[in-house]
Amino acid sequence: MFPPEVQQSRNRLLIGLHNFQTKVYPEKQADYQRLVREGQSPDTLFITCADSRVDPELLTQSGPGEIFVSRNIGNLIPAYGELLGGISALLEYAVAALRVHQVVVCxxxxxxxMKALIHPEKVESMPTVKRWLRNAEAALSTVRARATAADETDLVEQLIEENVLLQMNHLRTHPAITGRLAQKSLAIFGWVYDIAHGQVRIFDEQQHKFLTFDGSNLEVQASAGIS
Ligand SMILES: [Zn+2]
Structure with missing residues (x-):
């Protein structure tokens, strides 16, 4: 027997699964079968944090087969050559095989x-997490050097944005990405999702700052971040 909290978690997932199988799947059966016949062809690679409060499919109202999602702690993308592994392989696959049109770093x-970057003592007992977070250290030194944060909340906010920009730069070090950028067949966008308010700030290359997306000028905003 599992302890009660494990049993409860297990049941919650299984109830969800049962709901999916009896209510959701029957309505979309034809779509799922088509996806298997035709294979996947997502148009977007969406890289975001593993934080359980971030739900990329819900946020972008994407269905199965529409976005290729990669998640890790801090939405980090090690620069090419630093840590050749899962992420480098994923980028190659998304860009070269799936031919996605855009990469969103969210x-x-x-x-x-980001809080742990500012307070490394919080992850002292997690050496692997600590090492992984090094991929965002340059963002911290940028915001520290800028020294415009009024308080720690502001510092975290600035770091969250700066980290997205840093990871966008890391993306551009990967040959698979660089090639597609040279062909102008791929765009890179930076987003920050505000969980409490349901808002998303999108980096605007021209104004060089994150602007809250309000749905207006969809075409203009959609092309503003093309790298
Ligand atoms: Zn996070």
Whole structure:
């Protein structure tokens, strides 16, 4: 027998699964079968934090087969050559095989990884997490050097945005990405999702700052961040 809290968690998932199988799947059966016949062809690679409060499919109202999602602690993308592994392989696959049209790097408010960067003592007992967070260290030194944060909340906010920009730069070090950028067949966008308010700030290359997306000028905003 599992302890009660394990049993409860297990049941919650299984109830969800049962709901999916009896209510959701029957309505979309034809779509799922088509996806298997035709294979997946997502148009977007969406890289975000593993934080359980971030739900990329819900946020972008995407269905199965529409976005290729990669999540890790802090939405980090090690620069090419630093840590050749899962992420480098994923980028190659998304860009070269799936031929996605855009990569979105999406950070979020209240990010524990960004807070841990500021307070490394919080992850002292987690050496692997600590090492992983090094991929965001340059963002911290940028915001510290800028020294415009009024308080720690502001510092975290700035770091969340700066980290998205840093990871966008890391993306551009990967040959698979660089090639597609040279062909102008791929765009990179930076987002910050504000969990409490349901808002998303999108980096605007021209104004060089994150602007809250309000649905207006969809075409203009959609092309503003093309790298
Ligand atoms: Zn996070």
């Amino acid at each position: 950070g979020h408010t209240d990010c524990g990884a």
